[in-house]
Amino acid sequence: MFAVHLLAFYFTKLKEDQIKKVDRFLYHMRLSDDVLLDVMTRFQAEMVKGLERDAHPTAAVKMLPTFVRSIPDGSENGDFLALDLGGSKFRVLKVKVSEGGKQNVQMESQFYPTPKEITHGNGTELFDYVADCLADFMETKNIKHKKFPLGFTFSFPCIQTKLDEGVLLSWTKYFKVRGVQETDVISSLCHALRKHKDVDVDVLALVNDTVGTMMTCGYDDQRCEVGVIIGTGTNACYMEEMSNIDLVEGDEGRMCINTEWGAFGDDGSLDDLRTEFDREIDLGSINPGKQLFEKMISGLYLGELVRLILLKMAKKGLLFSGKISTALRTKGKVETKHVAAMEKRKEGLQNTKEILMELGLTPSEEDCIAVQHVCTIVSFRSANLCAAALAAILTRLRENKKLIRLRTTVGMDGTLYKTHPQYPKRLHKVVRRLVPNCDVRFLLSESGSGKGAAMVTAVACRLVSQRKQIDEILASFELSEKNLIDVKNKMSEELEYGLKKETHATATVKMLPTYVCGTPDGTEKGKFLALDLGGTNFRVLLVKIRSGRRKSVRMYNKIFAIPLEIMQGTGEELFDHIVQCIADFLEYMGIKGARLPLGFTFSFPCRQASIDKGALVEWTKGFKATDCEGEDVVDMLREAIKRRNEFDLDIVAVVNDTVGTMMTCGYEDPNCEIGFIAGTGSNVCYMEEMKNIEIVEGTEGKMCINTEWGGFGDNGCIDSIRTKYDKEVDEGSLNPGKQRYEKMTSGMYLGEIVRQILIDLTKHGLLFRGRMSESLRTRGIFETKFLSHIESDRLALLQVRRILQQLGLDSTCDDSIIVKEVCGAVSKRAAQLCGAGLAAIVEKKRKNRNLEHLKITVGVDGTLYKLHPHFSGILRETVKEMAPQCDVTFMLSEDGSGKGAALITAVAKRLHNVGEN
Ligand code: BG6
Ligand code: BG6
Ligand code: GLC
Ligand code: GLC
Numbered sequence: 001m002f003a004v005h006l007l008a009f010y011f012t013k014l015k016e017d018q019i020k021k022v023d024r025f026l027y028h029m030r031l032s033d034d035v036l037l038d039v040m041t042r043f044q045a046e047m048v049k050g051l052e053r054d055a056h057p058t059a060a061v062k063m064l065p066t067f068v069r070s071i072p073d074g075s076e077n078g079d080f081l082a083l084d085l086g087g088s089k090f091r092v093l094k095v096k097v098s099e100g101g102k103q104n105v106q107m108e109s110q111f112y113p114t115p116k117e118i119t120h121g122n123g124t125e126l127f128d129y130v131a132d133c134l135a136d137f138m139e140t141k142n143i144k145h146k147k148f149p150l151g152f153t154f155s156f157p158c159i160q161t162k163l164d165e166g167v168l169l170s171w172t173k174y175f176k177v178r179g180v181q182e183t184d185v186i187s188s189l190c191h192a193l194r195k196h197k198d199v200d201v202d203v204l205a206l207v208n209d210t211v212g213t214m215m216t217c218g219y220d221d222q223r224c225e226v227g228v229i230i231g232t233g234t235n236a237c238y239m240e241e242m243s244n245i246d247l248v249e250g251d252e253g254r255m256c257i258n259t260e261w262g263a264f265g266d267d268g269s270l271d272d273l274r275t276e277f278d279r280e281i282d283l284g285s286i287n288p289g290k291q292l293f294e295k296m297i298s299g300l301y302l303g304e305l306v307r308l309i310l311l312k313m314a315k316k317g318l319l320f321s322g323k324i325s326t327a328l329r330t331k332g333k334v335e336t337k338h339v340a341a342m343e344k345r346k347e348g349l350q351n352t353k354e355i356l357m358e359l360g361l362t363p364s365e366e367d368c369i370a371v372q373h374v375c376t377i378v379s380f381r382s383a384n385l386c387a388a389a390l391a392a393i394l395t396r397l398r399e400n401k402k403l404i405r406l407r408t409t410v411g412m413d414g415t416l417y418k419t420h421p422q423y424p425k426r427l428h429k430v431v432r433r434l435v436p437n438c439d440v441r442f443l444l445s446e447s448g449s450g451k452g453a454a455m456v457t458a459v460a461c462r463l464v465s466q467r468k469q470i471d472e473i474l475a476s477f478e479l480s481e482k483n484l485i486d487v488k489n490k491m492s493e494e495l496e497y498g499l500k501k502e503t504h505a506t507a508t509v510k511m512l513p514t515y516v517c518g519t520p521d522g523t524e525k526g527k528f529l530a531l532d533l534g535g536t537n538f539r540v541l542l543v544k545i546r547s548g549r550r551k552s553v554r555m556y557n558k559i560f561a562i563p564l565e566i567m568q569g570t571g572e573e574l575f576d577h578i579v580q581c582i583a584d585f586l587e588y589m590g591i592k593g594a595r596l597p598l599g600f601t602f603s604f605p606c607r608q609a610s611i612d613k614g615a616l617v618e619w620t621k622g623f624k625a626t627d628c629e630g631e632d633v634v635d636m637l638r639e640a641i642k643r644r645n646e647f648d649l650d651i652v653a654v655v656n657d658t659v660g661t662m663m664t665c666g667y668e669d670p671n672c673e674i675g676f677i678a679g680t681g682s683n684v685c686y687m688e689e690m691k692n693i694e695i696v697e698g699t700e701g702k703m704c705i706n707t708e709w710g711g712f713g714d715n716g717c718i719d720s721i722r723t724k725y726d727k728e729v730d731e732g733s734l735n736p737g738k739q740r741y742e743k744m745t746s747g748m749y750l751g752e753i754v755r756q757i758l759i760d761l762t763k764h765g766l767l768f769r770g771r772m773s774e775s776l777r778t779r780g781i782f783e784t785k786f787l788s789h790i791e792s793d794r795l796a797l798l799q800v801r802r803i804l805q806q807l808g809l810d811s812t813c814d815d816s817i818i819v820k821e822v823c824g825a826v827s828k829r830a831a832q833l834c835g836a837g838l839a840a841i842v843e844k845k846r847k848n849r850n851l852e853h854l855k856i857t858v859g860v861d862g863t864l865y866k867l868h869p870h871f872s873g874i875l876r877e878t879v880k881e882m883a884p885q886c887d888v889t890f891m892l893s894e895d896g897s898g899k900g901a902a903l904i905t906a907v908a909k910r911l912h913n914v915g916e917n
Helices: 003-025 033-051 123-140 185-192 209-222 276-283 294-296 297-313 336-342 348-359 365-400 414-418 423-435 449-473 481-499 571-589 633-644 657-666 724-731 740-745 747-763 784-790 797-806 813-848 865-869 869-881 897-916
Strands: 078-083 089-098 104-112 145-154 200-207 224-230 236-240 254-258 406-413 438-444 528-534 538-546 550-561 595-604 607-611 612-615 650-655 672-678 682-689 700-704 854-861 885-894
Touching: 003 365, 003 854, 033 365, 033 423, 078 123, 078 449, 089 449, 104 123, 104 449, 104 682, 104 724, 123 185, 145 185, 145 449, 185 423, 200 209, 200 528, 200 747, 209 236, 209 254, 209 406, 209 449, 224 365, 224 414, 224 885, 236 365, 276 294, 294 297, 294 365, 297 336, 297 365, 297 414, 336 348, 336 365, 336 414, 336 423, 365 406, 365 423, 406 414, 414 423, 414 538, 423 438, 423 885, 449 747, 449 813, 481 813, 481 869, 528 571, 528 897, 538 571, 550 571, 550 897, 571 633, 595 633, 595 897, 612 633, 633 650, 650 657, 650 747, 650 897, 657 672, 657 682, 657 700, 657 854, 657 897, 672 813, 672 865, 682 740, 682 813, 724 740, 724 747, 740 747, 740 813, 747 784, 747 813, 747 865, 784 797, 784 813, 784 865, 784 869, 813 854, 813 869, 813 885, 854 865, 865 869, 869 885
Parallel strands: 078 145, 145 200, 224 406, 406 438, 528 595, 595 650, 672 854, 854 885
Antiparallel strands: 078 089, 089 104, 224 236, 236 254, 528 538, 538 550, 607 612, 672 682, 682 700
């Protein structure tokens, strides 16, 4: 009995001595909790650095955005292929994910070797090999005839700007393939795949193995938001708040970040913890100076670390009685699997003995105990370091969520973690000690990253199909050159119909004579009142014109609101309101008694028999006052003044806004013979030869024609380019069937077209998460200025989103991108259509004058033209293309049409006076 005790005592003592000896020797590798907390703090700082725009380029820990934005939600389904390259084994998989109530994943897979010729060859060989393996797999599974989406797990650091792209930063672990670094591995893979005519796959996603692991585990546990690999290499990814990721635009939701924590310490920040053995490992590796944290932790290096330590101890006579074998001197002879075997609880000592003997050593009992302890220290350090970095991530997650306690799941994979007998327990224990306020579940990824890659691919697949639908919708707004030429030619025809006596009455482009027979010549003078009604603003103006050498125009104006109920009330109410505004203005200017001549800019189609007579043909845009159509608006204004019986005015001219604009610009540039409005409505006027205007007597000189081109297409002649959205907008308007061209080109309707498209996209679940909001159903929420604002190039996505939110549309950043695209498609088409129309006008003028080449100025006004960032550019471009023989200058009317109206009034007044005398 005593002998047994003595023996036990002897063994314990023996063990203690050995352990103490090793502990002393490896003092530096035993990390206290204080040190680990310090490492954790350092890693927290590294993460911040990697995420920040300015610090990122020099950050050691790269914190790479992965463009994976969510963990699986169970709605994933379909058949996918996956490649899993970069861990200890290369695998090709087929994954079948079915949704249908209960989640179900079926996987078939095959491992393929990665010989040194491949891992150390050149890029073409590598990707050809990968493609060959995939083809072989598809052949064996008899699935070559089918098209598959594919997810590529590629376990190396890649810079991604989207899911299906990845530029390799650098090789790590045991790969060193020439000509791949700094290139996109997805395009290389696709290139190699194209050589297989019978393989039809869509490579949709590149995922790091950590991401694959997180997604694999996330499929079973929705709480999983971290993925960790402790295998050949080591790394972690986690879900970060978008608002913290400077490198990716947008602040909506979260995105998975591949930390590439293996590179922690590459800037020297862990030098105080690295030992001579770590330095030696690094120097002997294929990437010296790189992945220093990984080299203290992962499976590729642990065995070698143990070997180097044993060698040094033997050299110092601390082991094997100082005897050293050739194998012990040989790099790579101790592997991580040996370390794991030696640390087994029961048979560990026996394993140690056998392994050492295989190394050509003759270990004593003491040696075996000591060697086993070396293994423990090395692998424990590995687990400790991982725990510290993971604790940093968990803390970050908790702080991001502003929680006191975090409950979360970490997906785990990697051979070291999976096969080392003590590793998981140690890691879990230390993590829980370092972050006591986190309840962590460690979930082993049983099936590898392939399943997760399929999940990511499933989401990508859905996005691709959604993108296709969006593209199809927007394509209906694209106009080919042929379309545009067609529009130009038809417009030319319609202009002729409007001018001809027999067809004038039924023409859709009305070609209304304006009785304005010349542009200003600088002799105009006097003091005038002007009204400007029908655009965004209603204005009353006082215009003072001086002629001669000190020629000048001075204007005073006031904007008045016209409430909707007046715009759409009775004619009497409308004109009473106008007169009320005039009265207010006269009062405001202190000229109540003065009987001034007045020019009335009235921006609607009027049939004129003289300059001061204009019968409203029909309301357009947002006006619909009763009892006005067919009536003379000058008479209506006179009567309203009479009704008020407070002042008298001499209404001398009624002028369309296009004409006012042409005159305003013509005052500065005599070559201005066209007036164009791209605003609430759309219209053009131009100087036509009298001989061409069959409905007006006389053949001498010219007269301005108000084309009222907004009605172009009302006979169906451009229906082939109208979309269903145009039709919806038309049907919801005040004048269905009328002004079809205007409804495709002007500010009042563009926003409505956009709204109809957004409604459609939402209905199809392509926008606003399929949720239709009250705002979206509200007519007129998108004003012209909204389009202009959203399409501004200077505007960040975030601001676009804010605008949408102000409109009551709860949009994500992706939504904002789509909305911007929709606006772009609609406004581009508008500018092109106007360009084609204008080309018809300038061409007509060129032909009228029998010129080879025409030089002409177009006076322009309107909020769409003035505010929209791209409208005017596209318009000009189109005119140039459609009318190459015309050199068109666009001149913006800075002063509005009031000035032009006053100029017309001045001339009319003079002629009138001459006539009277
Ligand atoms: C596998 C995953 O299970 O683990 C791979 O499917 C991953 O994607 C690998 O790279 C990591 O472990 P190891 O030990 O093979 O490097
Ligand atoms: C103004 C003119 O500048 O532009 C108006 O003075 C014209 O006469 C208007 O109707 C057109 O633009 P919008 O965008 O206000 O309809
Ligand atoms: C290396 C790679 C990294 C990978 C890890 C685990 O650290 O750089 O991308 O996740 O190994 O395989
Ligand atoms: C509408 C009107 C037209 C006006 C244009 C621009 O098309 O019918 O007269 O010129 O809008 O305001």
